[in-house]
Amino acid sequence: MKVLVLNTGSSSIKFQLFEMPDGRVLARGVVERIGEEMGHITYQGGVEYQEATQLDYDVAIADHNQGLDEIIKVLLDQQHGPINSTDEIQAVGHRIVHGGDKFTLPTIIEPTVFDELKKISYLAPLHNPAGMIGIAVAQETFKGAIQVAVFDTAFHQTMPDFAYRYAIPESLYQQHGLRAYGFHGTSHQYVVKAGATFLHRPLESFNAITIHLGNGCSMAAIRNGQCIDTSMGLTPLGGLVMGTRSGDIDPSLLLFLGEHLDMSFKEIDQLLNKESGLKGLTGTNDLRSVLDKYHQNDRHAILAIEMYVYRIKKYIGAYMAALGALNALIFTAGVGENSSFIREKVCDGLQVLGIEVDTAANTQRTGGIRRINSSNSRVAVMIVPTNEELEIAQQTFGLL
Numbered sequence: 001m002k003v004l005v006l007n008t009g010s011s012s013i014k015f016q017l018f019e020m021p022d023g024r025v026l027a028r029g030v031v032e033r034i035g036e037e038m039g040h041i042t043y044q045g046g047v048e049y050q051e052a053t054q055l056d057y058d059v060a061i062a063d064h065n066q067g068l069d070e071i072i073k074v075l076l077d078q079q080h081g082p083i084n085s086t087d088e089i090q091a092v093g094h095r096i097v098h099g100g101d102k103f104t105l106p107t108i109i110e111p112t113v114f115d116e117l118k119k120i121s122y123l124a125p126l127h128n129p130a131g132m133i134g135i136a137v138a139q140e141t142f143k144g145a146i147q148v149a150v151f152d153t154a155f156h157q158t159m160p161d162f163a164y165r166y167a168i169p170e171s172l173y174q175q176h177g178l179r180a181y182g183f184h185g186t187s188h189q190y191v192v193k194a195g196a197t198f199l200h201r202p203l204e205s206f207n208a209i210t211i212h213l214g215n216g217c218s219m220a221a222i223r224n225g226q227c228i229d230t231s232m233g234l235t236p237l238g239g240l241v242m243g244t245r246s247g248d249i250d251p252s253l254l255l256f257l258g259e260h261l262d263m264s265f266k267e268i269d270q271l272l273n274k275e276s277g278l279k280g281l282t283g284t285n286d287l288r289s290v291l292d293k294y295h296q297n298d299r300h301a302i303l304a305i306e307m308y309v310y311r312i313k314k315y316i317g318a319y320m321a322a323l324g325a326l327n328a329l330i331f332t333a334g335v336g337e338n339s340s341f342i343r344e345k346v347c348d349g350l351q352v353l354g355i356e357v358d359t360a361a362n363t364q365r366t367g368g369i370r371r372i373n374s375s376n377s378r379v380a381v382m383i384v385p386t387n388e389e390l391e392i393a394q395q396t397f398g399l400l
């Protein structure tokens, strides 16, 4: 069965077509700059075959409808596409950022679900509306296919109330849903499952701390395969120092920005989401560039890296205390999978917690899932490449 996974943003649609249940990738790509003067498409077909093709071209794309049309065009292309008819696609899995506390599992999108999604859109005004456009255009195009929503927040819905509630009046939670939800759930779920399988441990008795370090960064504490705490909160702004986001700050800082610097809510939002984190500290949000500057002894980069690493360490300590016992510490995403330097620095001095990295294993440049802990380490330290699209495809397929 062919499952199409769509990740629709405000001006882009990322897509991957899978053959399920084996998870083979038939095609993947991204349509970008929707609504701009000129759009752009990047496409890889036959990804896992000898005759793989790569396409990269400009085409004007007025809206998401046309964006999806372009995706279909290339998927149906006689030379490059893996399908002959859209009917071959039997299910579409949509990445939806926020599921509120209503959606704890992947969900088939019935009309009532669409209405519920509309109601909680205010929780993720930058992300959910785009995801819903993706659903609407896919419903129109793939009339016979089952549409499934997979939520970034769902995996974290097993957190206990004392972890997800904020110490603010109860009415704000009851009436407005103000609580921590957590994000990157699909990634945390994928890597913890893959990590347990790799170690031949049943997920039901597997404790892990997962560290997703991409442009956005988050961590999760996982007991017996279920999330009990995570670093992001009501929105993806909380927790770790990220590419452009501040992570945790004293909330009074917002009051100061408003009262003393006359900043509007919009400006504060822009400052904390887009101009803070590594970018705010060093001028660049790309960790590779920050590391280059660090190695040239740039004092801003040194401070930024120290803060980035220190924040992760603090969460490891906190999650160790919350979990009591730990089987694995799992690094994933762009930085987690690729930077031996950051992994080494994060684990440095954590012997007291049973965490010890083997330098040779850590710096070896092999792909795939691997262990990088020393033989003395009580905890398995691992790199598990994330694959959110495959997780969405599996969850979509699982529902059918």
Ligand code: ADP
Pocket (backbone or CB within 6 Å): 213, 214, 215, 216, 243, 285, 286, 287, 288, 289, 291, 333, 334, 335, 338, 339
């Ligand atoms: P996104 O959150 O957009 O999916 P990624 O998971 O691709 O992001 O991660 C992007 C981050 O990974 C960037 O900060 C980039 O600098 C960093 N990164 C990628 N490769 C390396 C590397 N070899 N060393 C250090 N950082 C890396």
